[in-house]
Amino acid sequence: MPSAGLLLQALASGVFLGALYGLIGLGVGLGWGLLRQINLSHFAWVFLSAYITYELKTRLGVDPLISLLFLVPLFGLLGMAVQALLARFAITPFNSLLVTFGITVSVEALLQWIWSADFRRMASFYDEHKFRLGSVVVTYSEALTMGMALLAVGLAWWMLHRTDMGKSVRASAEDPAIATAFGIHAKRLAIWVAGFCAALAACAGVCVALTFTLAPSQIFAWVGVVFAVVMVGRLGSALTPLIGGLVIGISESMTMALIAPTWAPLVAFTVLILILLLRRGDE
Amino acid sequence: MNKIWQSSGLFAVVMVLLAAPYMGLPVHWQSFLYVVFFWVTLATSWNMLSGYSGYFSFGHGAFFGVGMYGMATLATKAEWPVVPAALGSGLLAAVLALAVGAVVFNARKIRGESFALITMAVGFVLATVIVNTPIDGGPGVYLMSVSLPQWGPKPASTFYYASLLLTILCVAVAWWLFHARAGLGLLAIHDDEDVAQVNGVPTFWLKMGAFALSSFFAGVMGAIHALYVSYVTVGETFNITVPLTVVLMSVLGGSRHWAGPMLGGILITFLLNAFTAGESALVGKVIIGLVLAGAVLVMPRGILGTLQLRQHKRLMQKNQDAEFLHASVESVPLQDLERPLARPADSMDRQKVLQVRGLSKQFAGIRALHQVDLDLYQGEILGLLGPNGSGKSTFINVVTGHYKPTEGTVLLQGQSCAGWPAHRIRRQGLSRTYQIPRPFHGLTVLQNVILAAHYGGTRLSDAQAKQEALEWMRFTGLHDKSDHFPDELNLHQRKFLELARALAARPQVLLLDEVLSGLTPSEISAAVQTIRRIRDRGTSIVFVEHVMSAVLALSDRLVVLNQGEVIAEGSPEDVMSREEVVRAYLGDEAAV
Numbered sequence: 001m002p003s004a005g006l007l008l009q010a011l012a013s014g015v016f017l018g019a020l021y022g023l024i025g026l027g028v029g030l031g032w033g034l035l036r037q038i039n040l041s042h043f044a045w046v047f048l049s050a051y052i053t054y055e056l057k058t059r060l061g062v063d064p065l066i067s068l069l070f071l072v073p074l075f076g077l078l079g080m081a082v083q084a085l086l087a088r089f090a091i092t093p094f095n096s097l098l099v100t101f102g103i104t105v106s107v108e109a110l111l112q113w114i115w116s117a118d119f120r121r122m123a124s125f126y127d128e129h130k131f132r133l134g135s136v137v138v139t140y141s142e143a144l145t146m147g148m149a150l151l152a153v154g155l156a157w158w159m160l161h162r163t164d165m166g167k168s169v170r171a172s173a174e175d176p177a178i179a180t181a182f183g184i185h186a187k188r189l190a191i192w193v194a195g196f197c198a199a200l201a202a203c204a205g206v207c208v209a210l211t212f213t214l215a216p217s218q219i220f221a222w223v224g225v226v227f228a229v230v231m232v233g234r235l236g237s238a239l240t241p242l243i244g245g246l247v248i249g250i251s252e253s254m255t256m257a258l259i260a261p262t263w264a265p266l267v268a269f270t271v272l273i274l275i276l277l278l279r280r281g282d283e
Numbered sequence: 284m285n286k287i288w289q290s291s292g293l294f295a296v297v298m299v300l301l302a303a304p305y306m307g308l309p310v311h312w313q314s315f316l317y318v319v320f321f322w323v324t325l326a327t328s329w330n331m332l333s334g335y336s337g338y339f340s341f342g343h344g345a346f347f348g349v350g351m352y353g354m355a356t357l358a359t360k361a362e363w364p365v366v367p368a369a370l371g372s373g374l375l376a377a378v379l380a381l382a383v384g385a386v387v388f389n390a391r392k393i394r395g396e397s398f399a400l401i402t403m404a405v406g407f408v409l410a411t412v413i414v415n416t417p418i419d420g421g422p423g424v425y426l427m428s429v430s431l432p433q434w435g436p437k438p439a440s441t442f443y444y445a446s447l448l449l450t451i452l453c454v455a456v457a458w459w460l461f462h463a464r465a466g467l468g469l470l471a472i473h474d475d476e477d478v479a480q481v482n483g484v485p486t487f488w489l490k491m492g493a494f495a496l497s498s499f500f501a502g503v504m505g506a507i508h509a510l511y512v513s514y515v516t517v518g519e520t521f522n523i524t525v526p527l528t529v530v531l532m533s534v535l536g537g538s539r540h541w542a543g544p545m546l547g548g549i550l551i552t553f554l555l556n557a558f559t560a561g562e563s564a565l566v567g568k569v570i571i572g573l574v575l576a577g578a579v580l581v582m583p584r585g586i587l588g589t590l591q592l593r594q595h596k597r598l599m600q601k602n603q604d605a606e607f608l609h610a611s612v613e614s615v616p617l618q619d620l621e622r623p624l625a626r627p628a629d630s631m632d633r634q635k636v637l638q639v640r641g642l643s644k645q646f647a648g649i650r651a652l653h654q655v656d657l658d659l660y661q662g663e664i665l666g667l668l669g670p671n672g673s674g675k676s677t678f679i680n681v682v683t684g685h686y687k688p689t690e691g692t693v694l695l696q697g698q699s700c701a702g703w704p705a706h707r708i709r710r711q712g713l714s715r716t717y718q719i720p721r722p723f724h725g726l727t728v729l730q731n732v733i734l735a736a737h738y739g740g741t742r743l744s745d746a747q748a749k750q751e752a753l754e755w756m757r758f759t760g761l762h763d764k765s766d767h768f769p770d771e772l773n774l775h776q777r778k779f780l781e782l783a784r785a786l787a788a789r790p791q792v793l794l795l796d797e798v799l800s801g802l803t804p805s806e807i808s809a810a811v812q813t814i815r816r817i818r819d820r821g822t823s824i825v826f827v828e829h830v831m832s833a834v835l836a837l838s839d840r841l842v843v844l845n846q847g848e849v850i851a852e853g854s855p856e857d858v859m860s861r862e863e864v865v866r867a868y869l870g871d872e873a874a875v
Contacts (some may be wrong), residue, residue: 038396050702088578093396094339101527102576109568220523224407227400262421266411269404276397276404277390 002257005135010257011250012133015140018249019149020207022242024222025229026152027200033236034173037094040223041082041100042201043077044107047219049205051115054122054214064124064206065144071202077196083191104219111216121213127210141210148203149242156196157238163209169193173236225265228272248273286747291359298710300447300753306409313443317511319552320446321504326527326532326544328500331457333539335466335531337473338394342383342402344525345409346376348499352413352503355424356516365431367828369445369506370623374500384494388487394476403523403564406732410521423516426509445507460496461541462746464737467491467726470539471569471734481683483709483788484736535578539725546586551575590621598766634661636823637682637713637792642691642701644681650678653847655691659792664814664824666855670868673825674847676718679794683715684708690706710740712791715800716784718827722769722779729765731749732756732783739788755783759813775806777815784819799830811837819852835859843867 002010024046031039049071056062082103085230116123127138160166171192172179172186180186229248233240252264304313309761329343353372357363383405387393393401413419432525433446460485460742468489480486509515528551529544536547554574558567582589637659644652651673659665669675678684682693684705693701695711702712723731732752736743743751757764759779760771769777778798785793795814799807811833818824828834834841834855841858843851845867853856 005782038523080757086580091580091584092583094399094530094535095579095583097533098527098579099576101531102572102574102579105575106569106572108574109565113569115563225525231400232441258414262415263411265407269407269411270406273401276393276401277386279392 007257008020008134008252009136010253011137011265012138013142015246016248016249017139018145018246019146019242020204020211020245021226021229021249022245023145023149023152023200023204023207024226025233025241025245026149026156026238027197027204027238029233029235029241030156030193030200032093032199032230033234034169035083036096036173036188037086037100038093038097039100039197040097041103041107042197043219043222043226044100044104045078045198045201046205046208046222047074047111047214047216048107049109050209050212050214051120051201051205053209054120057122057124057209064122064126064210068206070205071206072199075202075205076195076199077099079201082198082269083194087187087190092185108216108219111219115214119215122209122214131177139211141207144210145207148207149245152200152203153238153242156200159196160238161209164240165192166255170236184201186215197281225268228268231272232275297451302677304435304437304443310437310439313437314444314557317555319444319549319716320443320450321508321544322528322532322552323548324446324450324504325501326536326548327453327457327541328497328504329452329526329529330538330541330544331460331497331500332490332539333497334544335461335473336490336493337471338490338531339399340402340494341399341496341523341526342404342406343497343501343529345402346380346501346520347404347505347508347518347525348406348409348413348504349376349379349498351509351515351520352418352424352505353502355426356418358429358510359424359426362606365429365510369503372506373499373503376505377499378514380498381491381658384491388616389489389597403526406521406526410517413521414517419515419517419736421512423514426513429510429513431510438572440653442507442511442629444596446504447776449500449503454497454541457541457544460493465492467737467781469493471723473539475721476727477685477705477719478721478723479734480705481709481715482684482708482735483740484734485706485738486705487704489584531575531579533861534585535575536580537587537589537591539584540587543554543585543587550586554736562780567824595766595768599771600767601829606784609621616832632694635659636661636696638692638694639682640692640694642678642679642681643689644686645689651847652681655847655849656846657842657849660821662818662821663824663839664818664826664837666834666841667825667827667844668834668841668858668864669844672846673844673867675844676796677692677847678844679796679825679827681714683713686767701857706738709738709788709790712740712789713794714785714788714790714792715794716781716796717780719799720769720774720781722777722784724769724863726768726781727765728761728767728769728772729753729756731769731780732787734785735787739790741789752783752787755787759783774801778802778810782813782817786822787800790822792825793817794825794827797829799828799833807833808831 017243024042028039028042029035029224031042032245045150052071053064053067056067086099088094094124124141127142129141130137132138160170168184169189171182172184174187225248229241229244232244232247248268251267255264293623325343325347329340333339350372353375354368357368358365383402385399387398387597414421431438431441434441460469464799468479468484468486471482471484472486476486508812532547533544534547534552535551536545537543554571584592600691623750635658637657639655641658642655643650655678667678677686681688684703684707687702690697691701691873695708695713698711700708700711723734726734729752732755733748736748736751753762756765759782761776763780764772764776769780772780782798798814799810807830814824814826814837826837827836838855841851841853841855842849842866843858850867851861851864
């Protein structure tokens with residue numbers, strides 16, 4: 001049995017891992033619930049953003065937070081452009097998954113072409129410096145990730161629940177035909193939502209670059225866990241992905257501490273299976 | 284003629300493929316074709332459940348992985364010869380599929396995305412277990428020491444032949460399933476699972492069977508592949524790209540066709556090979572990803588689906604032109620329909636065919652039906668009336684097995700069938716129609732009715748089922764709409780398709796849920812005639828309707844429901860003049 005201090009540290013790293021899961025899950029869940037798209041390319045954008053952050057830092061010494069400032073609008077535009085293209089076709093959720101799978105394969109090959117298949121690790125101030133929170137050691141990267149996740153969730157919640165545009169988006173997700181009859185321009189809204197999701201991917205990418213080792217093939221390693229996070233919560237919700245992320249992040253890191261790191265995926269996916277089986281249907 | 288060309292062409296291709304290694308097919312070509320066969324088998328096997336029934340699985344990699352590790356364990360630790368080990372691995376995968384299916388298919392709401400995610404999660408759980416137990420333990424398993432038989436002229440030919448034989452078998456099974464009664468049932472599940480069950484399709488067992496078959500082939504392919512790569516690791520086996528590639532191949536080729544996955548598999552493997560050979564491999568991969576994304580966008584039904592749709596439209600156009608030329612189509616004689624519709628009742632006419640006692644249905648606090656008693660006599664038309672929300676539809680849904688009753692008994696020809704699944708009640712001789720027609724959109728009108736005939740209770744051959752279906756289409760006047768899809772019919776015709784489907788099961792009892800609503804006066808009088816003709820053949824009818832003139836013209840007896848309870852029962856004249864009935868319909872003031 002590990003000591004209490006170690007367990008506390010494991011708990012903390014679970015919380016920070018969960019925050020990143022939540023940040024990625026937020027973008028995936030919003031697109032899934034509001035646009036009925038299972039967007040695999042979200043993971044591609046996360047890694048593209050991470051690699052750009054890495055390149056700017058290692059080549060030119062640009063601070064990741066500076067990169068973030070222009071990556072967010074850039075990816076927002078990218079997301080809007082892709083949505084504008086997709087909106088021209090009638091597309092089922094499953095086909096959206098296949099289309100974005102195609103895009104993701106392309107991006108993976110692109111990343112591998114530019115940066116090779118080798119593992120890359122960005123060295124930065126944020127990852128090397130730590131502070132203490134009681135007995136728990138926290139890196140600045142982790143704190144930044146947490147902060148960004150909270151900010152993103154708060155912003156998404158505020159937009160969905162406190163602005164007219166957000167209310168229109170939710171109405172449109174619930175019943176597109178009726179929403180259109182009330183004068184809601186669903187296609188234009190969808191473009192904004194997609195842009196917001198892609199901007200979230202840019203944020204998540206910076207966080208991934210700050211704490212994780214990068215390789216193009218890693219894109220797909222995140223898919224399963226993030227899907228689990230999204231499903232633990234509710235599709236299209238602003239708050240629940242973070243909660244789902246925390247549940248899964250903490251249970252994973254506790255499994256790592258108490259049993260063995262290699263058993264960690266079992267927890268996430270068992271949680272997913274149980275939730276899907278036991279959840280009451282919407283009907 | 285077309286069919287003969289197709290099958291002889293296919294036969295020739297198979298012969299050439301079988302002979303090729305002996306005719307000097309280079310080894311690197313044999314290896315390439317192995318990869319083609321590999322993907323064709325995986326995609327075709329995936330399609331048996333997922334393409335036909337619409338239950339998209341993201342867990343095909345799991346069953347493939349069970350096959351790989353099955354071989355890795357059976358051939359090294361247990362030292363089985365490779366052929367039994369491969370079959371054993373396939374069986375292992377099938378058993379796992381049955382276990383997963385037993386849980387997942389019993390949970391009613393696990394469809395669509397939930398099913399995809401659960402099957403994906405099963406793969407990851409399996410990977411974690413394997414990597415942490417002696418099955419693998421982490422470093423992977425080597426299969427170099429396994430002794431292989433030599434099939435064909437060269438050592439490498441063994442894999443060529445093994446995968447070719449498996450592919451032929453797999454595609455043949457997919458072909459058979461697609462054309463069999465079971466395949467029609469699976470396609471119906473794809474379109475509307477509840478209606479499929481109401482039409483007599485045993486949905487649970489069909490899905491279980493298809494899942495097991497599908498996983499068996501994936502498992503055997505995995506077992507062969509384990510030997511081919513001779514080194515098995517969890518990371519390479521259980522990832523998300525294998526199942527996604529398989530789904531992509533099937534959808535691109537056309538997942539509602541037996542040959543779609545084969546076409547998609549061949550195309551994508553050739554594309555990958557053509558573009559990713561040589562130095563510009565990565566550029567090629569970028570292009571392929573985009574091409575595939577574009578193809579799914581432009582052809583959401585896949586290549587074969589798009590071709591079929593185009594062919595169908597051309598056929599419809601041609602028919603229209605022909606109809607225009609021969610404007611007077613003679614009406615089809617109905618003499619051949621004079622034999623009794625229902626199986627003959629064994630005793631006198633006043634026998635009760637349906638006897639409902641104390642039937643109640645509770646929905647989370649709402650009392651939809653309360654202590655309903657109802658009898659239906661042989662050869663009777665019983666009008667079931669009641670204002671909106673009085674429980675008529677719930678009554679139909681409970682009696683037909685869509686909902687389980689909270690309490691009460693239902694005797695159908697003396698057989699107690701309360702709480703039975705819908706398909707068994709249908710086979711016991713009770714059919715229904717839907718107020719808003721719910722045809723299977725992906726099946727033609729004829730196929731819709733054939734399905735109902737096939738699953739109606741008596742086992743029919745394909746030819747008999749078709750004969751039966753055509754008869755009922757003639758009865759309902761749909762005989763010249765055989766090749767249409769239901770969406771091409773008008774409301775009147777779709778209501779009659781509901782009727783034809785219900786009748787094709789040769790029911791003792793027919794529940795009609797507002798067949799007349801939304802029809803024009805002339806259509807109503809035609810429909811009333813049809814209903815009389817149905818009764819004249821011996822089927823007893825419960826008739827839910829709001830069109831009063833039709834109710835009074837047709838009904839021998841009326842039962843009135845209000846707030847889930849029977850408030851009146853008797854002859855039409857008697858019931859309609861009763862105070863409580865008037866009050867239920869028109870309010871208290873009117874009754875005074």
